[in-house]
Amino acid sequence: MASILDPASLNLKVGFEIHQQLATKSKLFCDCSCEEAKKYDNSFVRKLRPTQSELGAYDPAAMFEFSKMHTVEYLAAFGSSCLVEADEEPPHDVTKEALEIALTFSLALHSKVMHEIHVMRKIVIDGSNTTGFQRTMLVASGGYLDIADKRIGVQSICLEEDAAKFIGDEKRVRKFGLDRLGVPLVEIALEPVTGTPNEIMQVALTLGRLLRASKRVARGLGSIRQDINISVHNGAVVEVKGVQQLDQLIKVIEHEMQRQYGLIVIAQKLKEKNVDVKKVGDRIEDVADILGSKAASRIVKKILEGGGRIIAIRVPGFAGMVGFEPYNNIRLGRELGKLVKFYDVDGVFHSDELPNYGITEEEVAAVKQRLQMNDNDAFVILGGSNDKIRFASEAIIQRLKAAVDGVPAETRAATPEGTTVFLRPRPGVARMYPETDIPPIAITDSMLMSLADKTPRQWDEVVDLLAKKYNLNKKLASQIFDSEYLNVFEEIASKTKIQPTFIASKLTEDLTSLQRQGLDTSVLTDQVIKDIFTRLDRGSITKESVVLIFEKLMKNGEPTIMRIVNEQTNVKDDMEMKMVNAAIEALGASSISDEELSKGLDRIINNNMAIIKEKGANALSTLMGRAMAEYRGKANGQKVNAMLKDKMSKMIDN
């Protein structure tokens, strides 16, 4: 949906916090490898017991979150975790390589480096760290980044350890992978910027390019994560976490701008109506007997069968306002729906949308009567287990009370489609304590001098060098540089005889077009990509098959691929090679020998003698079509054409 709002008149402001994983040999506080684990070798379980002071002031979201997960299971893999990750051994000294990279970034951003760096502990209560805190250190503050005619201020540059990788919730056990815990991250916070969403995206693009130009950062989805703070005039700052791609960033900014301004419009209307928000939730009644009598609504029936409760909350003065939609899909009702999802509650209805969903007019009237409502009032009905209803009803009342102030300050998560959903209320300033296991690190002038020549080059310069080295045009060079495939591209280009332009275009333009069809690139690991190009280099597949194999693998989940993979029990190769084998088999994409091709073409000619007799040399295009229908992906088109032409001319001459 195109935004009709003007960012300048709304005073749109966006602050970035970019988290970039570094490509160091070892983790920040131990010698373990930063490689992502392919499988885990062992695991251990911990109980989470955050203290009241760690949870801070009473916050229903934090309490609820905590009530969901008493137990955490950590999965560990050999090589990527040791006693440090398990919190059985104190952290080692800060890895020099990571510190150096953080310092070179600071120099490149004209930031003032600290004379002494102190490692701090930042409390985390979600189980994402075995210690209960994240170690972080302020490396530099201030500085700037120049973009076209704008100068963007830098607030701070920190070096920190990445959190463990969230794997999933199973019953009441939350699972994390330790391979990511302790991977060095540089966190760069920028001063809030203004402009259109596209101009703001340029800031993230430029900073990302500067970091990648160092060639010392990790690549791939998830290796750079942006948290953004978005606000509009008269609103509050909303933090959106987990933006991973630039086109998603533009959509998120547009969505938030519209959502936040929409909420401000709703607040203005509530004020015009002189709504007294203190009265929200002044009456809460059990209405299971009303809605459950005939159990007409499927959702209500399910809740009651599960032993749940159904309550109705009176919302004085809100008639027509819960469903009021200043912009498409921007309304309080939707905010409430997303909010209760956080509390695992599915059943939420409000008076502006009823009767509907199997709830009848008579039932609505009976609820209104029980709540002693007048025509200006609204109600919200909530159904679910007793425990969840308690948290959710409180959150709903708080949210409706906050509606009169417009935008609540909260933390939201970006969706892949570029919208945002409620994650939790915005936490206060993070509580930090000094890390007592690691002494402060002195940064001397001579140390900084020695790093001066290691600061990242300008992006343009790096792209020019890349273009020259591999004989690529500038556009392709910048595309491959900006992609997550630079390293694998360079490896293939230097180890095979394949034209670099061909490799780069497959890994950029072709993959992008497959992605646009909604296919997921995550299956194409560096290993898989190398395997495919090595086969091409050996001549066991054709150039035309490369993209077809990509596509087949990205549609993985396809039963044929997995069936063939499972059948390869005698193949000792790793999973990746098996998958490429399977894709090739499913496509029938193995190259055939010239001899086989020649025989096949003779057969096609024999079967089409009538056409050849009729059209003579003009039959070539028809025969070519039939030949390619059979040999696409198995034989090079030019070769088929040449052979066919040769055979036909010999025959016609005779």
Ligand SMILES: [Zn+2]
């Ligand atoms: Zn370790």
